[in-house]
Amino acid sequence: MNIKKILIANRGEIAVRVIRACRELDIVSVAVYSDADANALHVQLADEAVHIGASPALESYLSQDKIITAAKSTRADAIHPGYGFLSENHEFARRCLDEGLIFIGPSPESMRLLGNKIESREIMLEADVPVVPGFLITDSADEIIQNAEEIGYPILVKAAAGGGGKGMRVVNEADELPDAIESAMRESKSAFGDDSVFIEKMIQNPRHIEFQILGDTHGNLIHLNERECSIQRRHQKIIEESPSPVMSPSLQERMGQAAIRAARSADYQNAGTVEFIIDENENFYFLEVNARLQVEHPVTEMTTGIDLVHEQIKIASGERLSLEQEDVKQFGHAIEVRIYAEDPDNGFLPSSGKILFTQEPKGPGIRVDSGIFSGYEVTVNYDPILSKLIVHAVDRESAIMRMKTALGDYPVLGVKNTVGFLYDIMDNPAFVKGDISTSFIETQTQYSETQYSKSQYSKTQDPISKNPSPQDKNSLDADIAAVCAELSNGSNGHASKSQDISKAPQNTEVWVWQMIGEWEIGGLE
Amino acid sequence: MTVSSPAKVKVAVDDREYNITNVVHNRNEISFILNGEKQRCYIAEYGDDVFVFLKGKQYKFTKPSSFKRKSSSTTDGSVASPMPGNLIALNCVVGCEVKEGDVLAVVEAMKMENPLRAPFEGKVASINYDVGDLVDSGKTIIQIEKLG
Numbered sequence: 216m217n218i219k220k221i222l223i224a225n226r227g228e229i230a231v232r233v234i235r236a237c238r239e240l241d242i243v244s245v246a247v248y249s250d251a252d253a254n255a256l257h258v259q260l261a262d263e264a265v266h267i268g269a270s271p272a273l274e275s276y277l278s279q280d281k282i283i284t285a286a287k288s289t290r291a292d293a294i295h296p297g298y299g300f301l302s303e304n305h306e307f308a309r310r311c312l313d314e315g316l317i318f319i320g321p322s323p324e325s326m327r328l329l330g331n332k333i334e335s336r337e338i339m340l341e342a343d344v345p346v347v348p349g350f351l352i353t354d355s356a357d358e359i360i361q362n363a364e365e366i367g368y369p370i371l372v373k374a375a376a377g378g379g380g381k382g383m384r385v386v387n388e389a390d391e392l393p394d395a396i397e398s399a400m401r402e403s404k405s406a407f408g409d410d411s412v413f414i415e416k417m418i419q420n421p422r423h424i425e426f427q428i429l430g431d432t433h434g435n436l437i438h439l440n441e442r443e444c445s446i447q448r449r450h451q452k453i454i455e456e457s458p459s460p461v462m463s464p465s466l467q468e469r470m471g472q473a474a475i476r477a478a479r480s481a482d483y484q485n486a487g488t489v490e491f492i493i494d495e496n497e498n499f500y501f502l503e504v505n506a507r508l509q510v511e512h513p514v515t516e517m518t519t520g521i522d523l524v525h526e527q528i529k530i531a532s533g534e535r536l537s538l539e540q541e542d543v544k545q546f547g548h549a550i551e552v553r554i555y556a557e558d559p560d561n562g563f564l565p566s567s568g569k570i571l572f573t574q575e576p577k578g579p580g581i582r583v584d585s586g587i588f589s590g591y592e593v594t595v596n597y598d599p600i601l602s603k604l605i606v607h608a609v610d611r612e613s614a615i616m617r618m619k620t621a622l623g624d625y626p627v628l629g630v631k632n633t634v635g636f637l638y639d640i641m642d643n644p645a646f647v648k649g650d651i652s653t654s655f656i657e658t659q660t661q662y663s664e665t666q667y668s669k670s671q672y673s674k675t676q677d678p679i680s681k682n683p684s685p686q687d688k689n690s691l692d693a694d695i696a697a698v699c700a701e702l703s704n705g706s707n708g709h710a711s712k713s714q715d716i717s718k719a720p721q722n723t724e725v726w727v728w729q730m731i732g733e734w735e736i737g738g739l740e
Numbered sequence: 741m742t743v744s745s746p747a748k749v750k751v752a753v754d755d756r757e758y759n760i761t762n763v764v765h766n767r768n769e770i771s772f773i774l775n776g777e778k779q780r781c782y783i784a785e786y787g788d789d790v791f792v793f794l795k796g797k798q799y800k801f802t803k804p805s806s807f808k809r810k811s812s813s814t815t816d817g818s819v820a821s822p823m824p825g826n827l828i829a830l831n832c833v834v835g836c837e838v839k840e841g842d843v844l845a846v847v848e849a850m851k852m853e854n855p856l857r858a859p860f861e862g863k864v865a866s867i868n869y870d871v872g873d874l875v876d877s878g879k880t881i882i883q884i885e886k887l888g
Contacts (some may be wrong), residue, residue, distance in 0.1 A: 381851055398846075398853060401828070406851045449852070564823045565850045571784035571791060572768045595824055595849040619796075626768075626782035626793035638796030696799040697753040699770050699781040700790040702763060 218242060218293045218317060218532045222265075222286040224295030226276060227586035228602055230257035233295045236524035237262075245289045247282060249275035256586050263289055273412075276300045279307050286316055293531060294315035294531070295524075299598060302507040304328055319531040321430075321506045322721035325427070325481045329504040332375050332413060335481070339501045342480035344473050347492070347500045348416050359414055360392050366416050370528040372396055375411040380450030382406060385417065395733045418500065420652040421492035423447065424459050425505075426474035427515045429526055430484045431536045433520040438471045439519050440545050442488075442511055445651045446640070448563045448664045451464075453633065454640060455511035457518045460611060460649025461493075470499055477501060486527045492653075499671030510553065510603070513582060517549035517607040548614040549607045554627060556599040559636035559662050565599045568592075576621040580607040580614075593630050599633060611649065615641050636662060723730045817865075817884035819856050820877070825849030827873045827881065836864040837887070844882050848873060861888045 220243040223233045230246060234257060237244040246261030251270035251485035258264045268275035275281065277300055286294055294311050295678050296319070305326035311318040320326070329335045339346050363370050363386070374382030374396045382403035384395035396412060404410040425437040430629040443459035444452040458467075474489035481504065490502040510525045521538070530536070557563045570591045575583040585602030587593075593601065604621055608614040619641035622634055640646050645659040656662055749772075751758050763772040771780045782793040792799045821827075829846040832838060838858040845856045865885040869875055 348835060359770075391765055393842075402848075402851065402853055405828075405848070464839070563855060565825075565852060567824060567849075569786070571786055572782060574768070574782065598852060599850050616748060623796040625796075626767075626798075628782060628784040628791040628793055628798060632798070635797040692797065693799060694753045694756060694758065695774065695779050696781065696792040696794045696797075697770070698751045698758055698760065699779075699783055699794065699799060700799075700801045701751050701753075702765060702770050702772070703783045703785065703790055703792075717768045 216242075216534075218528060218621045219321070220245065220246065220289070220291045220596075221295050221528070222282070222289060222291040222295045223261070223295050223297065224276065224282045224397070225250070225295070225299070226252055226255060226257055226303055226597065227600060227625060228584045229297040229510070229586075231260055232584050233297060233524055234260050236522065238523060239522075240528060242528070245285070245291050247276070247285050249596070251592075251596050254591075256591075262666060265289060270594065272300065272597065272653050276597075279304075279310055279392060281600075282313055283310060283316070286311075287314065290568070291316065293319055293528075295319040295465050295527070296317070296507065298505075298507050298510055303505070305330060317531050319485065319527050321481075321483055321485050321487060325483050326506045328481050329483075330376065332373070332503065335504065336501075338480045340371070342476045342578065344477045344501045345499060347418065348621055351733055359396060359412075360389065361390060363414055364389065368416070369417040369419075371415045372399045372412055374399060374407060374409070375413055376403060376407040376409040379449070382412065383450050386414075410514060418492050418494055420654050421494055422459070422461065422651065423452070423490065423502075423653055424462075424493050424499070425488050425490040425509075426471055427509075427512070427523070428474055428478045428483065428487050428489060429523075429530070429536060429538075431530050432484055432533055433535050435536045435539075436478055436483065437536065437538060437540045437543060438474050438476055438489075439515050439521060439543055441467065441470065442509075442514055443651075444511060445653050446646070446655050447653050448656050448662075450653075453555070454550065454554050454637065455514055456548065456611070456614070457514040458545060458548065460651070463499075466497055473499070473501070476724050477504060485530050486523050498625070510600070511551050513584060513603065513605040514516065514549040514551045517582065518545050518547060518607060519543055520546065534630075547609045548611045549605060550611075550614045550618050551603055551605045552618065552622070552631065552640075553600055553606065554602045554625075554637075555633045556593045556601055556630050558631040559633055562663060562665050563633075566593070566631040567593060568630045569657055570601075573627045574625070575602075576604070576624040576715060578617075578621070580617055581621050587627070601627065601630075614645075615647060670728055753827065807859040809813075816872070817859060817862060817878040817886070819844055819859065819882040819884060820880050821854065821856060821875050822877055823847065823849050824853060824877050825854070825875060827869050827871055827875050830869075830871050830882075832864045832867070832882065834864050834867055838862060838864060838884065854880065858884055860884065860886065 221237055223230045223243040234244045244261045246257045246264040247267045248258045249270045252647040267285055294316055301307040305323040308318040308326055309323040309442040336346050369387045371386040382399045384399045386392050386395045399412045400410040417442050422445045424441050424443055426441050430436040441459050442455050442457045444455045477489045486508055488505040491499040492502055493499040565683050568585055572589045582605040586602045606614050606617040609618045622638045749760050758886040760774045767798045769780050784791045788802055811815045827846040828848045832844050840858055840860050842858045843855040844858055847854050862884040867882050869881050
């Protein structure tokens with residue numbers, strides 16, 4: 216292979232994932248890091264590491280100059296951009312090529328086309344790929360308001376350069392539109408350096424289903440089946456699975472072919488994802504192409520047996536795809552959940568702090584892609600993803616059981632995170648039935664994407680819990696946790712202290728624990 | 741360090757008592773038997789706080805002595821950010837009259853924006869930060885006072 220050394224222009228779990236692939240392929244890995252990440256896992260694991268600047272992403276992971284310089288100075292052959300940061304920046308891909316570096320991803324021209332929502336819509340229409348109705352864009356805010364009326368509310372305001380829900384707003388009535396546009400523009404400017412926005416008719420309660428594609432530089436293009444990513448908060452995915460609970464062979468064939476047409480229309484090379492939304496009547500619409508490796512790529516790896524990062528590197532080095540469409544198989548069922556440093560009881564707001572203790576679950580069919588460790592400091596500088604837990608089992612029901620068990624054995628202590636929320640979802644009857652849509656969290660759980668807590672009290676009255684007496688169960692668990700806390704104090708340096716506890720409640724040394732919910736709400740001291 | 745106690749241990753939680761046996765404490769793991777059922781938890785301590793992971797859920801406990809009641813913005817009129825981040829917008833000045841729910845400021849962290857709203861109708865009494873400042877969670881950014 217002509218790639219002997221790869222610089223990974225990313226951080227966190229995805230940088231770790233790519234470093235592992237490099238090791239397997241006997242390729243030297245180079246990490247880059249900001250001030251905040253000096254002790255990060257990807258820096259520890261890479262063969263070499265280059266400090267590229269201050270903590271804000273604009274001064275480090277988004278600085279094209281610094282990353283190119285780091286690649287040149289370490290004599291890397293190629294750059295793997297991961298996801299986020301510069302991964303979908305066609306100018307960066309172009310610069311890599313100009314500097315004689317291989318960019319592990321599609322060509323700059325494909326990226327430019329697909330990154331532009333207006334142009335990509337046009338080429339999709341030409342390629343007979345269905346698109347969402349009521350699309351429109353203009354540079355003038357006044358025109359947007361006028362045209363929104365014609366399309367009819369609710370509508371979505373989206374960043375033209377966007378993705379991952381950043382810069383996206385739901386607007387239910389005209390009054391809300393000016394604020395939504397202003398804030399979408401501001402968020403888009405800060406996230407992507409471009410403040411153009413567009414609006415689109417909102418498809419109510421859709422499912423989000425996407426197809427993984429692989430294309431080589433010799434014109435071969437295949438899809439690796441679908442991923443269902445309907446469970447989202449703030450329009451960002453949090454649980455993904457493959458196959459989709461609603462997929463049939465005929466729908467898979469139709470959507471898979473549409474995905475390949477979409478990719479071919481942009482002359483797509485390397486790994487990518489064609490995203491669709493699909494309504495209750497199996498009408499599907501093209502959303503966008505993510506011209507990069509996806510966060511949720513492991514569910515495809517688990518169900519097809521294909522290592523997508525290996526394939527990316529091989530394609531980038533000019534090799535032909537080793538598979539044809541009929542070689543792609545689907546085994547069992549895989550689910551991925553994302554562990555974010557966020558507070559599910561408080562509108563999924565980001566949290567920060569030190570991870571005091573964490574331990575990954577183990578067992579058959581369990582995979583953890585993680586960027587954290589005990590003692591790791593979570594800062595507010597970057598996306599709050601901490602790790603991903605992926606399970607694979609013979610069918611969906613077994614995969615859900617396996618996921619629940621694994622989550623129950625995945626402590627991430629000291630920082631608010633989504634483990635408990637995800638654990639609840641695995642018990643949710645609607646989820647277990649596969650009855651999900653992008654509004655699942657708001658409509659089928661006690662959690663809210665926007666509200667400040669439905670509080671631990673409403674949680675104990677959770678009508679959807681399958682436990683016959685959830686109230687008793689939850690308060691007993693809280694008491695058991697309190698007992699643990701008490702015991703930990705007892706044995707903290709004084710093993711005999713646990714004997715003292717037996718004298719309770721007369722012993723005044725024993726703390727009376729304050730029951731303040733699963734967390735002291737808001738984390739305010 | 742493993743601490744194993746075959747003895748019966750009685751632990752009080754509020755006004756409830758639990759009799760437990762077979763306590764095994766090994767670094768960040770504690771297990772014991774309660775009502776014939778084995779319980780396994782993970783724990784970590786930080787200052788006066790103890791974090792416990794049990795059956796998928798994280799609990800945080802704080803010693804009563806160090807647990808200060810936080811003021812509630814709906815009663816005292818302080819507008820604070822629930823997360824640390826950058827103050828990216830201020831929509832009011834001292835003396836502004838505001839209605840309940842008005843967005844007074846926007847704090848951004850990890851590319852996510854969080855609007856801070858007025859807890860009740862009133863007047864802006866003070867503003868403690870400027871746009872561009874880094875704000876801690878819980879610190880009063882804007883103080884609202886009731887009119888009249």
